[in-house]
Structure formats: C-alpha cells, structure tokens
Amino acid sequence: MSVLVPARDEARRLPKLLPGLLAQPADEILVLDDQSSDGTADVVCAYADPRLRLIPGRPRPDGWIGKNWACHQLAEAATGELLVFCDADVVLRPGALDAILHEARRQRADVFSVFPRQLTGSPGLGERLLVPLIDETLLAFLPHRLLDLPVPSAAAANGQLLAFWREAYTTIGGHEAVHDRIVEDVALARRARRLGLKLGLALGGDLVQARMYDDYRQTVAGLGKSLRAAHLSNDAVVLASAAFHVTAYTVPWLRWRHGRAWRIAAVLGLAERVLANAKTGRGAYAEAALVPITPLAALPVYATALRRKARWKGRVYP
Template identity: 70%
Template sequence: MSRALATAVAAFHLVKTAGLLNNLAAFPTLRRAGRTVRAGRVSLLVPTRDEAGRLPEALPGLLAQDVDEILILDDESTDGTAEIARAVTDPRLRLLPGRPKPEGWVGKNWACHQLAEAATGDLLVFCDADVRLAPGAVGALRDQIDAQRADVFSVFPRQLTGTLGERLLTPLIDDVLLSFLPHQLLDAPAPSAATANGQLLAFSRNAYDRIGGHHAVRAEIVEDVALGRWARQVGLKLGLALGGDLIRVRMYESYGEAVRGFGKSMRAAHGGSDLALAASAGWHLAAYTLPWLRWRDGSLWRASALAAVAQRLLVNAKTGRGAYAEAVLPPVTALAALPVYAVAMRRTATWKGRDYPVPAGRIGDHTTGAR
C-alpha cells in the first residue's frame, strides 16, 4: 500500500510538472503595445460592494485606460464607496446606484447584469475593484483578444500577497491554472478545459448577448467558470492570458479573509459533494505534506517533495511574482488549506454580508438556457 501511494503521488507530480513546463512556453502574458487605433467602443465595468478600502487604489488605473466609458455600480454599499466614485471628475466615469437584488441572484452577478444593461460598448470589460491596472492594460488585453481570436477573454492578474497566510493560499490559483490547463486545450471540446476569471473578464457585446450574459449564471457562486463553460457550449472562442506587469490584484489581506474567500467557492467547485471535498483535502495532504514526512522511505517520496518545490519556483517565475522563498511552503500549504475545506463543508456560502445556498450541481450546469 505504501509503495502504491508513493507511486501515485510521484505520478501526480510528474503529470503536474509536465503541464507546467508546457505552459511556461505556451501561456501568454500581456505585454504593453504601442497605441493602436481600433474600431468599436469599450466599456470598463466595475461592480462594487463595500470597497471603500480598495477603490482609491484602483481608480488611477481605471482612469488611465483608453476606454470610452467607465461604469461603477454601487451595490448597496454602507462604507462610503459611492462617495469615493462620485468625487471623480473624469467625464467618462459614471456611478450607477444598484437596484435591490432579486431572489435567486448572486450579488456580483446581479451587479454585472446591471452594468451590462447600462453599457454602450462593443467590448464589455468587467473588472473587480481590487484589480490594479497599469496604463495600457486594456490595450494589451485587446491585442491578445485579437491574437487569440477570442469572443470571451479573461486575465489572471499577478497575485499580490502581504501576509504569510496569503502566501500559503492565494498563489494556488496560479499553480492550478498553469499546471492543469495547458493553454492549447482552450480549443478542446472538453468542458473541463473551459475556464474564465471574473477578476478581469471581457466579452464582445455579441458574445455576451448570445450566452445570455450574467442572467444565464445568475445563481452561480463561481460564475466566471460557469460563464466560460457556457460560452464553450454555445460555440464561442475562449481566450486567456496572465496579467504580468500590467494587471495585478491583492485578493485578500489576511489568512482569515483568504479562508473565507476560497471557502465560499470550494464547495461548488467540488460538485457540492462532501465526499469530494474530503477526498481532495486528503489527497493534497498525501501529495504535498506526506512526502516530507516520508523522506527517508524511498526515492519516490523524495522526488515528489522536490517536485513540489520546483513547481512553486516555476509558477512564481512564470507569473513574475518572484517571491522564490515561497518554495519552502508546499509542505504546510495543504495543512493551511484544511480550514478552507471546513468552510466549504457548510451548505451556505457567505460573502459581502449575504448568504447563498450552495447547489449540489456541477459548475456550469444550466437548466434555464440563455435569455
């Protein structure tokens, strides 16, 4: 049994490393390009709810973009978010008061739906309030949309982390993306190869209308992945890139925030299954923590332990994060993730002061169709 487990863990790391090495070359990163005259209007759309602590840092980057309009929707904030946006004098920026959320909608999806209703652009670029855009970011995004011929395009920003707890959990987003989704598979018919990132997610207006917009995924907590899979199902072309120096984000500012944030979506990502959550937690302990505890028990365990270190180094190099000292963290990362699984075991996800029931279906199951 021990030999079989060691072999399985080593095989897992072999496959993961192969996927990562492929994406080191294949996965594109946004690059600032020269100013190009393009046809079509661009709408930069920002849903906000209690973002007074983050919006001041985001605004300079939003205003530095070559776009036709910047719409900020205030989703019933109680912390002065609207006042911060209202103080901006740029004529492109409009503050929209959000309407009360209807039953059956996730708050962010409802906010994005309202933004799309008000937007006049041919390209709709949804951007979270914690995302920081460098000058030229939207231009670089449009270059990659053209290069990848994408109808739906998203960016995985460079992750900014401050505390040790953030460093343990937040970089796992890049680790999973770059290790298990070869960029070439975005054109594959398999639904599992379709993904998107709602932190920065762009649609042509025609594509957005064709999939039914956020209405089609109104009850989805992990709405971005659902949108990507739904877009694939109706025959649209997906595109992805890393943010590089142009698009960065600090998702959470503490370990506790990271646990709550990842926990709210983890259950849906595991099909609503307690068994799948438990199996995932156990496997990651076996793959990342156990090899160090079994270091003296054979070369397979040692190879797995060192592979995890190499993977973190390669991921951080590809994303441009640096932070190479994080390579020592994989053995404790699986332990640090256990509270995330505990949060995910709950039947209700809580975020931004709202509670949402977590459905037992898979991400991206659609029974209502696009409207």
C-alpha cells in the same frame, strides 16, 4: 470599450483601482454601487472625469448572487462593443486595456479573461500560504489543450477581469443566465463553450495585478466560497482533492527517510511552486519553503467548501 466595476463596500480599494482605470483608453467607466455602507459612492464621485459614471444599484432580486446582479445592471447601462468587467481589487497599469484588446483579437476570443498577478501584503503567512494556490491550479492542473477541443466542460475564466464582445455576451445570456451561481466566471465559460464560443486566457504580468484578501481568515472565506463549485459541487471530489494535496505535498516530507522516491516527490513540490512564481512574475521564491504545510493550512478552506451555505460581503447564499 466599456469598463464595468461592481462595487460593494469597496471605499478602501477603489482609490487604488480608479487612477489606473482612468489612465486607460476606455470610452466609459461605470462603477455600480451595490448598496454599500462605507462611502463607496463618495469615492467615485471624487474623481472628475466625464467617462466615469456612478450607477446606484437596485435591490437584489430573490435568487440572484449579489455580484451577478451588479454585473447584469452594468451590462444594461453599458454602450460599448467590448464589455470589460473588472473587480475592485484589481490594479491596471498603463497599457493594460490595449493589451487586453490586442490579445483577445490575437486569440480570436469571444470571451477573454486575465489572471492577475496575485499580490500578498500582510505580515503573517496566511496569504502567502494560500493565495499562490490560485496560480498553481491555473498553471499546473488546468488542461489547457482541452480548451481548443470540443470538450464543453473544459472551460476556465476569471471574474476578476473578464471581457466579452457584446454579441457573445448576448448569445450567452449574460449574467442573467448564471444569476444563482457563486462561481459565475466558470459557469459563464462553460456556457460559452457549450454554445460554440471561443475562450481566451492570459496572465496579467506587470499590467494586471490584484490583492484579493487581507489576511488568512479572509482568504479561507474567499477561497472556500468558490472551491465547492470548482470541484463539480461534489463532496467526494472536494474530499479527494484535499487528500491528494496532503499526500502529494506534505506526506513526502514526512517520509523523507523512507526512500528516494519520497525525496524526489518532496523536491518536485518545491520546484512546482518556484516555476509557478517565475511564470507569473511574482518572484518570492522563498515561498516554496511553505509548500509542505500549505495543504494543512488549506484544510479550513475545504471545510468551508463542504458547508451548505456561503457567506460573502454580508450576504448568505446556498
């Protein structure tokens, strides 16, 4: 098993990630320093474990998304039969890698991804308003049954923790096949489905957790860069999604006194958040009170998705 970590300016996050990785039964742990400017390489070199190796990243070729280029280089350097790509914002508890291996085999998955338990930590409401939408989208809107049917467009994966058997990765063409896709995980999943490979999914629970963003502004930028691709790269679909969420979760509260149906719709929106938090183990049930204003707080995310360029990690992509 090879654990592969693309890292660009992750000196602050790696001290939380690496101890958990070193507690796993991985045969090798490769961290690629993607031309960082913050001492990422020094953090990696501070750990003395023969399995841990720092790989200096090569300059990014034209047309490549930075993360995809980093993952491509990691795969070239890896020797394992199971390639586990892990983002620097993920934290693995003891037993996580064994659980991933067991569940991938149980589901007979060629490509297997984990949706970490999403953590929020800033004192403001920004993260708590938007980050839980990741879980709600996964649990309330993804048609899971279609993943077992011959519908190639029905595909889901999470690049935060994404594992491939070597043969499957080669068949897909690796990250090179999706080198220009900002939402590379979904693109890889769809390509895998088209090639007849099986996808596997799991919730991270207590074993795999992540804190993706630090505040509201960063959350808007992070979700916004991915939202367009997740909506078929279509402006009309993006706008329809925004209108649906405002109508389904905000308007019922404004119409509370206009009939029983509106009150039922309002309460169901709260129930959805409570159930999603329970399923993922997040708890934080008081977040349900934020549901009516969450679609309004998400409007800047949709506005970001409508732009023709995305900025992330100091790079600009079309």
